[in-house]
Amino acid sequence: ISPTWFWSLIQNDFKTGNVDLEGCMRLLEKMQIPFDEAHVTHIFKKTIDKRVGPIISMDDFKAIYRAIVHRSEFQELFRAYSPDGKILPDSQFIKFLVKEQFHTEATETTAFELISKFEPIDEVRKKKQMSFEGFVRYMSSEECSIFKSQHKTIYQDMNQPLCDYFISSSHNTYLISDQLMGPSHLWGYTSALLKGCRCLEIDCWDGSNNEPVVYHGHTLTSKIPFRSVIHVIDKYAFMSSAYPLVLSLENHCSPKQQEVMAECLKSILGDKLLSSPIGGETEMTKLPSPEALKFKVLIKNKKVGTLEEGMLRTDAETVAETVTETGAETGAETEDISESELLSDEETDDTTPIYRSKSPSKRRGDRRTSSPPPSKKSKVKKPKIAIALSDLVIYTKSSKFVSFEHSLENQKCYENNSIGEAKARKFVKHSAKEFISHTTRFITRIYPRGTRMTSSNYNPQEFWNVGCQMVALNFQTPGTQMELQDGKFLDNGGCGYVLKPEFLRDHNTTFTPKNVGAYSKPMSLSIRLISGHQLPPSSLSKTNKADPLVQIEIYGVPEDQAKKKSSVVKSNALCPKWNETFSFNIQVPELAMIRFCVQDEVSLVNNEFLGQYTLPVLSLNTGYRNIPLLSREGIKIESASLFAHVWYY
Numbered sequence: 001i002s003p004t005w006f007w008s009l010i011q012n013d014f015k016t017g018n019v020d021l022e023g024c025m026r027l028l029e030k031m032q033i034p035f036d037e038a039h040v041t042h043i044f045k046k047t048i049d050k051r052v053g054p055i056i057s058m059d060d061f062k063a064i065y066r067a068i069v070h071r072s073e074f075q076e077l078f079r080a081y082s083p084d085g086k087i088l089p090d091s092q093f094i095k096f097l098v099k100e101q102f103h104t105e106a107t108e109t110t111a112f113e114l115i116s117k118f119e120p121i122d123e124v125r126k127k128k129q130m131s132f133e134g135f136v137r138y139m140s141s142e143e144c145s146i147f148k149s150q151h152k153t154i155y156q157d158m159n160q161p162l163c164d165y166f167i168s169s170s171h172n173t174y175l176i177s178d179q180l181m182g183p184s185h186l187w188g189y190t191s192a193l194l195k196g197c198r199c200l201e202i203d204c205w206d207g208s209n210n211e212p213v214v215y216h217g218h219t220l221t222s223k224i225p226f227r228s229v230i231h232v233i234d235k236y237a238f239m240s241s242a243y244p245l246v247l248s249l250e251n252h253c254s255p256k257q258q259e260v261m262a263e264c265l266k267s268i269l270g271d272k273l274l275s276s277p278i279g280g281e282t283e284m285t286k287l288p289s290p291e292a293l294k295f296k297v298l299i300k301n302k303k304v305g306t307l308e309e310g311m312l313r314t315d316a317e318t319v320a321e322t323v324t325e326t327g328a329e330t331g332a333e334t335e336d337i338s339e340s341e342l343l344s345d346e347e348t349d350d351t352t353p354i355y356r357s358k359s360p361s362k363r364r365g366d367r368r369t370s371s372p373p374p375s376k377k378s379k380v381k382k383p384k385i386a387i388a389l390s391d392l393v394i395y396t397k398s399s400k401f402v403s404f405e406h407s408l409e410n411q412k413c414y415e416n417n418s419i420g421e422a423k424a425r426k427f428v429k430h431s432a433k434e435f436i437s438h439t440t441r442f443i444t445r446i447y448p449r450g451t452r453m454t455s456s457n458y459n460p461q462e463f464w465n466v467g468c469q470m471v472a473l474n475f476q477t478p479g480t481q482m483e484l485q486d487g488k489f490l491d492n493g494g495c496g497y498v499l500k501p502e503f504l505r506d507h508n509t510t511f512t513p514k515n516v517g518a519y520s521k522p523m524s525l526s527i528r529l530i531s532g533h534q535l536p537p538s539s540l541s542k543t544n545k546a547d548p549l550v551q552i553e554i555y556g557v558p559e560d561q562a563k564k565k566s567s568v569v570k571s572n573a574l575c576p577k578w579n580e581t582f583s584f585n586i587q588v589p590e591l592a593m594i595r596f597c598v599q600d601e602v603s604l605v606n607n608e609f610l611g612q613y614t615l616p617v618l619s620l621n622t623g624y625r626n627i628p629l630l631s632r633e634g635i636k637i638e639s640a641s642l643f644a645h646v647w648y649y
Contacts, residue, residue: 002133005133009030019056020054024061034638036534036640047060071575074132082132087130101624121133145626146626151491167198194240195475201472204250204261206254206257212226230265237297243495243497248445249261251385258388262386262388273299274297284412301398302398305390404434417442428465432512435467436511443470455476465556520587521588524586524649525586526582529550532569532642535598536573538600541573548573549601550596552565556587598612612629623645627643
């Protein structure tokens with residue numbers, strides 16, 4: 001360390017004498033060094049080991065700083081390029097960037113920009129050089145992250161039809177724990193939106209005082225007013241992404257309360273609500289693009305009749321506003337939709353069976369004068385859909401899935417299906433080709449089966465593999481499935497829309513996950529896991545210890561699935577070293593995800609999760625890279641990381 005630079009930074013804090021543990025941490029914070037308290041505490045205690053009183057001198061602090069910041073793996077790299085082991089001239093730094101970091105177009109300008117950004121010592125920076133201090137800061141920065149920096153921005157073509165994208169989608173967004181007893185909470189919507197989610201689910205039921213409520217029907221989950229949900233959505237809809245937000249309504253309300261819903265959506269969302277086709281076009285052969293629908297909220301619900309009829313009504317602006325005495329007869333307020341149409345197995349994600357309440361026929365405009373006698377089969381009253389709500393459905397009309405053949409012949413591009421995971425899994429297994437042909441044309445939403453009482457999730461990868469756009473997960477439930485979801489949607493600037501590979505967009509594709517054939521673009525990937533730094537200590541450790549191992553997993557088409565494990569480093573979470581190389585052959589990199597999971601070996605049969613990071617294989621940066629680590633809840637563990645060398649061809 002340049003002595004003058006270092007002392008000038010810390011001397012003020014030592015003016016009044018020596019420094020205790022808290023002062024030591026304050027100093028590290030002031031120097032912008034990320035640290036884990038358990039590790040600093042441990043190093044601090046080791047430093048004062050044989051002394052009286054828990055305080056350290058300036059020299060002690062220098063030793064603590066070195067133990068945390070001066071990593072030997074960085075020193076080796078620095079010495080390999082520095083002529084004297086003290087300074088890296090810009091010419092040598094450029095060599096390092098080109099040769100080691102595969103930064104092929106690095107120039108003097110690139111080097112100087114990085115030196116200006118990371119070199120803390122003034123006199124070194126002015127000479128356009130880099131000290132080891134600057135090099136350490138560069139190697140630990142976002143610049144050297146394993147995630148490609150260009151993928152942190154929106155770099156994909158956003159002008160393709162909506163059905164050409166994977167869309168970040170949430171299931172039962174209002175729940176923040178389980179499906180049966182858990183609280184319904186507005187935070188479910190806020191947190192999903194802040195994570196970049198672009199398709200939210202709202203389960204609507206009749207509430208008191210003619211105010212619809214949101215909850216998981218026939219369960220003990222708590223209720224929230226529909227109005228409050230829309231207010232929250234209005235506030236947070238476009239905070240993390242400018243691209244369209246879809247509200248998937250699971251609608252159990254009476255026509256009267258559906259009209260309240262329509263009024264809420266219009267009055268609260270205002271101009272954000274898409275209530276007519278862009279450019280007034282009703283004859284559609286393809287869906288508009290995310291770009292064309294920026295800052296718009298789309299309603300996904302059943303719809304009565306065609307877009308054109310809806311448009312004519314809107315133009316006339318006479319109906320749906322006023323409910324006449326004969327409203328039902330003229331079809332102004334409500335329309336019959338068959339029971340199976342409104343709530344087929346596919347369309348409802350209910351955990352429990354649906355019991356339809358006998359709706360009071362006393363209500364004005366709700367009487368049918370000439371209703372035919374109910375057939376033996378259906379003893380239930382036909383649900384109705386309010387025109388006012390129906391007319392708000394433009395590009396996302398929910399329609400019952402019958403068969404792939406039926407869809408191919410009859411389905412319009414703005415109609416979409418919801419398919420439960422069990423049924424969808426059968427399709428993946430037995431009719432993948434037809435399934436993919438379907439998803440190249442129509443938006444398809446997959447949702448978890450109703451028996452997942454604890455809000456557990458399925459593996460979304462198997463449905464992305466066949467091009468399903470809206471693979472809805474319980475965002476409130478941590479685990480590998482949500483980590484894959486978060487990792488996939490880190491791509492394309494985290495905007496919630498990721499362009500599907502060409503072979504999942506082409507109507508005539510012959511690709512299937514089990515038979516990739518000519519669509520294979522094999523990638524040979526090599527990862528040298530070098531070390532870890534300030535890993536979270538084991539929950540069993542009284543100090544800062546763990547026995548870490550790293551598992552590297554590939555998710556993708558069946559033949560790309562792989563898992564490899566490193567050895568265990570005993571009793572070292574501060575700076576474990578592995579230096580092990582793992583190789584993977586990946587047939588379809590466009591669909592592959594890679595997950596780094598750090599665990600503490602508790603026993604031969606039991607590991608404790610310490611942190612993980614998941615990203616698309618095509619977002620991997622090559623060269624020497626740091627891998628950030630996230631907690632089970634998906635929150636970045638500030639000081640922890642892995643260090644690896646990544647290479648592929």
